[in-house]
Amino acid sequence: MSRPRPTGFPGGTSVPRSALTTMAASRRSVLRGMALSGLALGSGGLLAACGGDDSGGGSGEGATVKFGINEAESAGPAYDRLAAMAxxxxxxxxxEVSLNAVDHNTFQESINTYLQGSPDDVFTWFAGFRMAQFAEAGLITDVSDLWPIDGLNDSFKQASTAPDGKQYFVPVQYYPWAVFYRKSVFDKNGWAPPETNDDFMALMDDMQGKGVTPFAFGDKDGWPAMGTFDILNMRLNGFDFHMSLMAGEEAWDGDEVKQVFETWRTLLPYHQEDPLGRTWQEAATAMGNGECGMYLLGTFVVDALGENGEDLDFFTFPELDSSIGSDALDAPIDGFCVAAGGQNQEGGKAMAKWLGSAVAADAANNGADAPFIAANEGASTSTYSDLQKKSAEVVGAAANIAQFMDRDTNADFANTVMIPSIQEFLKNPDDIDGVTASIQEQAASIFG
Structure with a gap:
């Protein structure tokens, strides 16, 4: 599943800080210690209202479950993984599974209308705050009766739990955000992953001296630059501050946040210019062809490169403050929800439970370029690439795990405030006071 852009939610609903803290703690415990036969295709250019009288009740022979996914057929490996599971x-x-395959941006942009209309029975979605908001709005089905699910531990159950104490989600995979690079490009130029910030700055200077742009960068879709803010905030202000900021409990116009943007401003000359005119896939291509040396992104970068990642490696963003360290990172959890408006509730829940199984994870990972780590501890790791094995090790060693800005905060705030604010900063990085004041004014109206 490619990383989707954020979207708004009906009614501007919010989740209490206590619930957000519980979700953050759950993610830490989840991720630490974790070392088309019979398929009916119905993809199209728009997210269709697919639940109709022809869905068939229940599951088993003669039944049909409608499966909405945020990957079009053109997505390649990402689509192939989901189709293989179906x-x-x-x-x-x-x-029988009727697959409604839609490109991920259209899927996310249309999700509210989709869920409030006649949605598919099961659909791809995300753990944490965004799942909780849909649960609070009554748009997804309580699947508490599916739990426990063999191979998904109690921490994953907690990550699937909304503030009402019920489960609305079935996890399937997770992946880290890190700094990716081509091993062959680093070897050719005598570069090594930096261990300190001084090493990091020296590496970027050497790249520029050799005519290579240090960082690939594309923010046309709005969400990728959120990952840069996340990591800088966690490195400069710590994980707890970051989570409090996402919950609206810290000031966006305070010195801490201004320091994040100021640090980012000093790093922008090392990034590709004009990021608002470039998609994340185009930025990945620039790293792939050697135009850029590194790329801060999730492991789904493999999908854009059209390879299995054998020439890719990564390192976590280096320490910026010795009192903070470098043991926090983004590692989002993907999975599935059952739409409350789906016509085949019984069949949708049965499929959702199966999608969380080790068998389903193995089907997705068998023969596909799968850069993700299966949530189910019973899934086979025999086909894991070096990139997957390292991903599991790095996430398991992290002391603190965040989901990603648009999953850790109110979705209306992420979509309507942070996307345009970060893009405005990227266009005019010298107006930090103006950008942060604007964010704080809007945050006060949303969070209260």
Whole structure:
């Protein structure tokens, strides 16, 4: 599943700080210690209202479950993983799966209308705050009766739990955000992953001296630059401050946040220019062809490069403050929800539970370029690439895990405030006071 952009939610609903803190703690415990047969295709250019009278009740022979995914067929490996899971479910259960495959930006932009209309029975979504907001709005189904799910530990259950204490989500995978690079490019130029910030700055200076732009950078879709803010804030102000800021409990126009933007401003000359005119895939291509030396992104960068990642490696963003350290990172959890408006509730819940199984994870990972780590501890790791193995090790060693800005905060705030504010900063990085004052004014109206 490619990393989607954020979206708004109906009614501007919010989740209490206590629930957000619980979700953050759950993610830490979840991730630490973790070392098309019979498939009916119905993809299209728009997210269709697909739940109709022809869905068939229940599951098993003669039944149909409608499956909405945020990947179009053109997405390649990302689409292939989800299609393989759907096909394996049909083979095992006898239930026909009607696959509604839509490109991820359209999927997220249309999600409110989709869920409030006649949605598919099961759809791809995310753990944490964004799942909780849909639960609070009554747009997704309580799946508490599916738990426990073999192979998904109690911490994953907690990450699937909304503030009402019920589960609305089935996890399937997670992945870290880190600084990616091509091993062959580093070897050719005698570069090594930096261990300190001084090493980091020296590396970027050497790249520029050799005609290589240090960082690939594309923010046309709005969400990628959030990852840069996240990591700088966690490195400069710490994980607890970051989570409090996401909850609206810290001032966006305070010195701490201004320091984040000021540090970012000093790093922008090392990034590709004009990021607002470039998609994340185009930025990945620039790293892939050697135009850029590094890229801060999730492991789904593999999908854009059209390879299995054998020439890719990564390092976590270096320490910026010795009192803070470098043991926090973003590592989002992806999975599935059952739409409350889906016509086949029984069949949707049965498929959702199966999608969380080790068998489903193995189907997704078998023969596909899968850069993700299976949530189910029973899934096979025999086909894991070096990149996957390292991802599991790095996430397991992290002391603090965040989901990503648009999953850790109110989605209306992420979409309507932070996307345009960060993009305004990227256009005019010298007006930090103006950008932060604007964010704080809007945050006060949303968070109260």
């Amino acid at each position: 096909a394996a479910y049909t083979e095992e259960s006898g239930t």
